Amino acid sequence: MKAVCWHGAEDVRVETVPDPTILNPRDAILKVTSTTICGSDLHIYDGFIPTMKPGDIMGHEFMGEIVDVGPEVKHLKKGDRTVVSSIIGCGHCWHCNQQQWSLCDNSNPNSWMQEKILGHGTAGIFGYSHAFGGYAGSFAEYIRIPFADYTATAVPKDIPDEKLLPVSDAFPTGYMGADLCHIQPGDIVAVWGCGPVGQFAMLSAYLLGAERVIGIDRFPERLQLARNFAKAETLNYEEVDVLEALKEMTGGRGPDACIDAVGMEAHGQGPEGLYDKAKQAIRLETDRPHVLRQMILACRKGGTLSIMGVYGGFIDKMPMGAAMNKALTFRMGQMFGPKYIPKLVEHVVNGDVDPSVVLSHRLPLTETKQAFEMFKHKKDQCIKVLLKPD
Amino acid sequence: MSQNIKVEKTVTIDKPAAELYSFWRRLENLPRFTRHLQDVTVSSDSRSHWVTRGPLGGTVEWDAEIIDDRPNELIAWKSVPGADVDNAGSVQFKPAPGNRGTEVKVVTTYNPPGGAIGDMLAKLFGESPKQQIGDDLARFKMLMEAGEIATNDGQPSGHSHSKD
Incomplete structure (x- = not known):
C-alpha cells in the first residue's frame, strides 16, 4: 500500500510499504477513507518529537471502513464505518475504567521509554513516535487498530466523512479542554489558538454553558x-x-478559565519570544511556553487553566509565583478519546455541530508534503487539510 | 565478582489476587509474558524445569523447586543445586487499597557465574535486570487486564526504503 513515512525534520515521503495485518486478537484492519494533519503533527514534522524513527508512518486523526477483524473483536464487524480515536485504550485497566483513556496502562508496548522522562508510561497514540507505542499511523491506505472495540466507534453511513473526521481527534480534544474548565453559569472562557482544536474548544465552551468565549x-x-x-x-x-x-473585556476580573490550544511551539513576542526560540533551537528547552505564561497572568484569581496544546518535555521561566498566589487550578492531558467520541458523534448526527467547517483544503495522500507546507505556513488561509488515500 | 544480584519490582494489576495467583502458579504460563523464558515444564507439584533463551540460539537451563506456596498470597522458588545459574525468586500478591486491584511484587536473586555462561547471562539480562523484570511485569499486567500483550512487531513501515 501507499503510506507517508517520516524521515527527518521536514522530510516526509510517500512510499510503498506492506499492508498491515492482524497482530493481536482484538485488532481490526481499517481501510482509511479520510485522514488529516493535526497541529501536533507539525511538532513531528519540525523534528521536535523524540523517538521518531526514519520510515515511521505518521497520522493519527482518521476514519474509514473495517475490512478485517481479529477473533476477539466483539462489537465491530467487516463493513462497519468507524471514526477512530487517536488515543489507544485497552478498555480494561483502572484508568480506562475511570474514562481516563489517554492514561491507559496497557496500550503502549514502549511505555518503558516514557517512564524515564515522564515517570510513568501513558497510552499509545497512532503515528506519534516510539515513546507513544510506535504504532503505524493513518497517512496510509490501511491501518491496524488495536483494541478496536474501544478505539473505533461505528458511525452512520449517510453522513459525509468531512463532518465526522474531526470527531477522531480535534473535536474531542477541544471538547475536553472546555470540559476540564468545569464551566459555571456566568463564566467567561478565553482560548489561546484558533486552529481546529481552539475552534472546537470555543464551541464546546458554549455547549457546556459558558456566558462568553x-x-x-x-x-x-x-x-x-x-x-x-x-x-x-x-x-x-x-x-x-x-x-x-x-482585563477590560472581563470587568477587570480576568477570564474564569483559560484554554491552551497551542502547545509547545507557541509564538511569543518581544525578548521573551526570542529567548524561547533560541533555547529551543539548541535544545536547551524543548518547549516554548509562551501561551502558558500569558494564561497564568491573565486568568482570574482562583480560576482554571486547561492545557490541551501538546508539551513534550521541559519549559523555562514559568511564573509559578503568580500561579501559586492566585490559587490557580491546572488541568491538562491528552484527550480521553472514547469518553467523548460517542457524544460528539451524536452532536454531529443531530446537526448541532458541523465540524467540516474547519477543513479548508482537500488533497490526495500523495501530496502530503505539500499539505504539510501549506498547513505549517498557513498558506492560502489553510486551517486544516483533509487527505484522501485513494 | 561472584555476588548475588537482587532485583525487585512492583506493579498494580486490576484483578483479584486469586486470579493472578492461579495464573502464575501454573508455571507453564510464565513464558507467555516473560521475554527470556522459552519453556517451563512442571514435573511434580514442587519441581519444574526452566529453559531460557540465550544468544545465538543457546539456552540456559535449571531445575527449580517451589519453596513456599501460600495460595493467593505468595509463591517462592529456588533453583536446585547443580543449576547453570543459582537463582531464586518470589512473587507476592497483596490487595491494593480502595478497589485498585492487587499489588504484585516480584523479587529475584541470582548469582552470576564467570566464564561463558556468565557472559551469556550478562547479555540475557542486559544492563538493567530491573528494567527487564519491569517489562515482564508490564506484559503480565497487559495479559491479565486486557487479555493480550500490546505489540507493534510485524507492522508496516518504510524503514527498508529509507536512504538514511
Missing part, C-alpha cells in the same frame, strides 16, 4: 472562523496587548 490568535481567517463558527469574540495578539484587553 474569547478567542486569541493572529491569523485573520482563523479569528473570523472563531466569530462565525464558534460565535466567539476575538483578539489579535499582534494588534492588542492581550493581558490588558482581557
